[in-house]
Amino acid sequence: MSAGLLGPAEVRDLAELLDVTPTKKLGQNFVHDANTVRRIVRVGEVRPGDTVVEVGPGLGSLTLGLLEAGARVVAIEIDGRLAAQLPVTVEAQLGAEAAARLTVLHQDALTVEAxxxxxxxxxxxxxxxxxxxxxxxxxxxxxxxxxxVVMVQAEVGERIAAAPGSKVYGAPSVKATWYGHFRTAGSVSRQVFWPVPNVDSILVGFEKGEAPGDEALRRSTFAVVDAAFQQRRKMLRQSLSGLFGGSAEASAALESAGAAPTARGEELDVAAFVAVARQLGIRQPATRQSGERA
Known part of the structure; x- marks a missing residue:
């Protein structure tokens, strides 16, 4: 173990103590390498006094690294056993002062509102x-x-950070770009996890920017994005026909937005999707807009 951080033995001991068996359902793979933890903290540019939100802290490997860097941490953990143990682990490894900088929310991150x-x-x-x-x-x-910075499956991270025209550019790429600039920030070895996953991992860093519009426009834009990539090989005049009431109407909207009706979704950047979404607002009532998918 390195200066308060968890090593392989500590991770397994904690899991045994809590009777925790990592599950695919919850996407649980616990990091046990101190160098990897400190690298994530460094890439995230965490500074003393920062308030950091962490999702899925698990047994606390990354939480300890963030607290070691002097940050305050708001950790969101869906597993009640892990949520209850985390403050205990932090105090045991780093002391009461670090534990005082930790807030644990036993909650599903997908239900967080504030x-x-x-x-x-x-x-x-x-x-x-x-x-x-x-x-x-x-x-x-x-x-x-x-x-x-987030650590995700390599295939997913590359998709999030992809630029228009890339083979992996898709709905997650466009939606992420609505919020700011995303970039890949290096791969992570499978061997730093327990259990060892059967996929590669990657770090994705981001900086928030100015959103292109308000919440109503975001919803419209994401509806257009979902439709455009649902069958990504179709031309936009076809894939968007359901939103606009027909391929002719979709073609007219695309032309008004400055996009070619024969283009495909992977050719449009977020600004172009926003322009099309504005046409959707002009041409169709809000009730025609579909739900969102990631």
Whole structure:
């Protein structure tokens, strides 16, 4: 064990103490390498006095690294056993002063509506099965967030940070860009996790920017994005026909927005999708807009 952080033996001992068996359902893979933890904290540019939100702290490996860096941590944990143990682990490893800087919320991150302390950074090893929905939900619901770094499945991270024209550019790419700039920030070895996952991991860093519009426009834009990528090989005049009431109407809207009706979703950046969404608002009542998917 390194200066208060958890090593492989401590992670297994804690799991045995709590009778925790990592589950795929909750996307649980626990980090046990101190160097990786400190690297995540460094990439996240965590400074003393920062208030950081962490999702899925698990047994506390990353939580300890964030507190070691002098941050205040708001940790959201869905598993009641892990949520109850986390303050105990922190006090045992780092002392009472560090424990006083920790707030644990026993909650599903997808139901969070507000967080205490107005956290400015998100630093988390996101559960792989819900990483994109959780990321987008927090960016929407926690306006105080300005930057951060998340560890996700490599394939998902590359998709989030992809630029228009890329083979992996899709709905998560566009939706993330609504909130700011996302970039990949290095790979993470499978061997730093217990249990060892069967997928590669990657760090994705971000800085929030100025949103292109209000909440109503965001919903319209995300509806257009979902439709555009539902069948990504279709031309936009076809994929958006359901939103606009027909392919001719979709073509007219696309042309008015400055987009080619024969283009496909991967060719449009977020500004172009916003322009199309504005046409949706002009041409169709709000009741025609579909629900959102990540």
């Amino acid at each position: 967080l205490p302390g107005e956290p400015t950074r998100l630093v988390a090893n996101l559960p792989y099965n819900v990483s994109v929905p959780v990321l987008l939900h927090l960016l929407e619901r926690v306006p105080s967030l300005r930057s951060g």
